[in-house]
Amino acid sequence: MTPTAPTTWLLLVAAAHLGFQLTVAAVVYPALREVGDDAWAGAHERHSRRIAPLVGALYVPLVVALAWAATSEPDAGGTWLALAGGALSVVTTAVLAAPMHGRLATVAAAERPELLGALGRVDLIRTVGAVVCLLGAVLLLA
Numbered sequence: 571m572t573p574t575a576p577t578t579w580l581l582l583v584a585a586a587h588l589g590f591q592l593t594v595a596a597v598v599y600p601a602l603r604e605v606g607d608d609a610w611a612g613a614h615e616r617h618s619r620r621i622a623p624l625v626g627a628l629y630v631p632l633v634v635a636l637a638w639a640a641t642s643e644p645d646a647g648g649t650w651l652a653l654a655g656g657a658l659s660v661v662t663t664a665v666l667a668a669p670m671h672g673r674l675a676t677v678a679a680a681e682r683p684e685l686l687g688a689l690g691r692v693d694l695i696r697t698v699g700a701v702v703c704l705l706g707a708v709l710l711l712a
Contacts, residue, residue: 576638577710648709655702
């Protein structure tokens with residue numbers, strides 16, 4: 571198959587998305603877990619304010635590229651693999667991670683470690699989705 575614009579864009583956006591997810595998993599969330607109780611509210615508020623534009627800057631193009639690939643390459647197996655992985659990441663973010671962050675803003679300090687652990691597990695799901703999405707995009711170019 572000859573690479574087309576949708577598959578090229580999907581590969582680019584899927585790779586950026588995976589890089590973002592790996593950074594969140596390996597750097598951002600571990601740093602948040604190290605914040606003490608006295609600095610938690612400010613640190614979490616800054617994190618939320620700074621990461622929201624990045625999520626939008628990645629997820630909007632990801633959804634557009636996935637839709638574009640689905641309409642231009644509907645019979646390619648990589649398309650559906652990419653769609654499944656991308657949907658897993660996007661839906662998990664909207665349904666689980668975002669509400670957990672809302673709870674983290676107000677939860678008692680004693681409950682925070684458990685909620686951060688749950689968020690880490692949710693983030694693993696999002697990262698797996700990003701890997702699957704990128705694998706699908708690569709298959710489209712093969």
